[in-house]
Amino acid sequence: MTKLQFPLDFVWGSATSSYQIEGAYDEDGKGESIWDIFSHTLGKINNNDTGDVACDHYHRYKEDIELMKEIGLDSYRFSISWPRILPNGKGEINQKGLNFYKELVDQLLEAGIEPVITLYHWDLPQALQEEGGWANRDTIKYFVKYAEVLFDELGAKVSQWITHNEPWVVSFLGYAEGEHAPGIKDRKQALQVAHNLLVSHGLVVKKFRELDLTGDIGITLNLTSVYSYSETDKDQEAAQLMEEYINGWFLDPVFKGSYPKKLAQIYENQFGKIDIQAGDMDLISQEIDFLGINYYSRALINYNPNSKFYGIESIKPAESDYTAMNWEIYPDGLYDLLTKLNQEYTNKPLYITENGAAFDDQIIAGQVNDQRRINYLKEHFKSVYRAIQDGVPVRGYYVWSLMDNFEWAYGYSKRFGLIYVDYNTQKRTLKDSAYWYQQVIEENSIGI
Numbered sequence: 320m321t322k323l324q325f326p327l328d329f330v331w332g333s334a335t336s337s338y339q340i341e342g343a344y345d346e347d348g349k350g351e352s353i354w355d356i357f358s359h360t361l362g363k364i365n366n367n368d369t370g371d372v373a374c375d376h377y378h379r380y381k382e383d384i385e386l387m388k389e390i391g392l393d394s395y396r397f398s399i400s401w402p403r404i405l406p407n408g409k410g411e412i413n414q415k416g417l418n419f420y421k422e423l424v425d426q427l428l429e430a431g432i433e434p435v436i437t438l439y440h441w442d443l444p445q446a447l448q449e450e451g452g453w454a455n456r457d458t459i460k461y462f463v464k465y466a467e468v469l470f471d472e473l474g475a476k477v478s479q480w481i482t483h484n485e486p487w488v489v490s491f492l493g494y495a496e497g498e499h500a501p502g503i504k505d506r507k508q509a510l511q512v513a514h515n516l517l518v519s520h521g522l523v524v525k526k527f528r529e530l531d532l533t534g535d536i537g538i539t540l541n542l543t544s545v546y547s548y549s550e551t552d553k554d555q556e557a558a559q560l561m562e563e564y565i566n567g568w569f570l571d572p573v574f575k576g577s578y579p580k581k582l583a584q585i586y587e588n589q590f591g592k593i594d595i596q597a598g599d600m601d602l603i604s605q606e607i608d609f610l611g612i613n614y615y616s617r618a619l620i621n622y623n624p625n626s627k628f629y630g631i632e633s634i635k636p637a638e639s640d641y642t643a644m645n646w647e648i649y650p651d652g653l654y655d656l657l658t659k660l661n662q663e664y665t666n667k668p669l670y671i672t673e674n675g676a677a678f679d680d681q682i683i684a685g686q687v688n689d690q691r692r693i694n695y696l697k698e699h700f701k702s703v704y705r706a707i708q709d710g711v712p713v714r715g716y717y718v719w720s721l722m723d724n725f726e727w728a729y730g731y732s733k734r735f736g737l738i739y740v741d742y743n744t745q746k747r748t749l750k751d752s753a754y755w756y757q758q759v760i761e762e763n764s765i766g767i
């Protein structure tokens with residue numbers, strides 16, 4: 320069997336986020352987040368599931384770290400719950416909340432697992448939402464203060480920081496489509512939110528530099544490879560617009576200091592100007608140390624005059640394979656994305672901060688034979704291998720997710736984990752994919 324050998328220092332990890340796994344939503348002084356409010360609002364989440372208990376990671380973190388050790392992770396990416404640190408988003412620090420993350424980091428380091436912290440993975444303190452949330456430019460300064468508390472407390476121990484997880488989702492699912500917290504449907508407000516998130520990213524990076532911390536800082540964007548369904552001008556124009564909407568809207572400000580021209584003009588014609596202050600774009604596009612990429616699938620686009628979104632229509636080829644999220648399985652898209660990022664945006668190190676798949680996992684006699692997830696991961700690892708061979712500086716890969724968890728509007732109905740969670744008993748069971756991943760990590764290679 321041929322083995323594809325990864326670079327010696329390649330980082331194999333797995334990722335989670337606070338609201339999706341911690342539970343203890345109102346324990347030890349934690350304040351409410353917008354996701355506590357959203358999930359407690361009937362009809363918003365599948366089966367009216369909530370993150371009140373989730374995987375009870377807040378109490379079971381030691382057991383979960385043992386499982387990370389068993390898999391052999393080099394690194395673990397997790398997010399910090401802002402309202403656990405600052406219950407009102409600003410002001411009084413909740414020491415018990417801070418202690419939880421200090422202990423988590425210490426236990427990870429003791430286990431030889433590198434902690435990578437995401438400062439914001441969607442769980443805004445509800446107290447700030449009541450003042451307008453990310454649509455209010457004041458939230459930016461509270462985010463910087465929150466980051467500073469964590470830099471002061473953990474900066475000496477944590478060497479990799481991510482300012483935001485997927486500002487596109489926060490903006491356009493939270494404030495335009497209304498599918499995510501805070502459930503607002505106002506595309507103009509969503510554009511202001513996107514801008515404020517980017518400014519907050521820039522100011523946190525600036526604060527990180529001022530504190531002269533030893534680690535690296537970057538941002539994680541959900542990105543997809545966009546393809547035109549045909550060579551017709553209309554299809555190609557629609558694909559180009561989708562590229563600007565999904566990828567360019569955040570990649571261009573961060574790496575080029577401006578919004579994508581075509582779509583920015585469409586939005587300005589439709590909504591007027593958003594509030595962009597002098598110096599914002601320079602702040603947003605200041606140097607970062609790495610880019611985090613969350614890749615799941617591609618977008619295949621054709622022009623449809625009846626489409627509700629600027630003539631853009633997504634095509635789902637019948638002959639393709641799909642995950643339980645109905646996302647097309649398209650590993651080549653990861654290779655194409657990585658090479659495009661390196662050629663058109665940045666020579667900085669790239670991390671796959673999320674890639675993974677939900678399938679209808681069944682636990683039978685204490686085992687989960689998730690061969691489809693093994694196949695999915697192997698094919699995507701091969702795409703990363705090809706990109707590295709072509710000189711793209713991909714430094715690491717975090718499987719989404721370490722364990723089954725609260726899948727936002729889908730609640731607990733979608734399982735992405737390497738570890739199966741029985742939510743009635745909270746029993747964890749390593750799936751076949753976890754044992755497969757354990758061997759990949761041990762050998763730092765994949766057999767093809």
Ligand SMILES: OC[C@@H]1[C@@H](O)[C@H](O)[C@@H](O)c2[nH]c(CCc3ccccc3)c[n+]21
Binds near residue numbers: 484673735
């Ligand atoms: O849906 C699986 C994961 C989430 O559980 C993570 O919290 C989130 O970072 C994340 N992002 C994506 C890709 C973008 C996306 C997010 C939500 C809904 C649809 C697409 C997939 N995922």
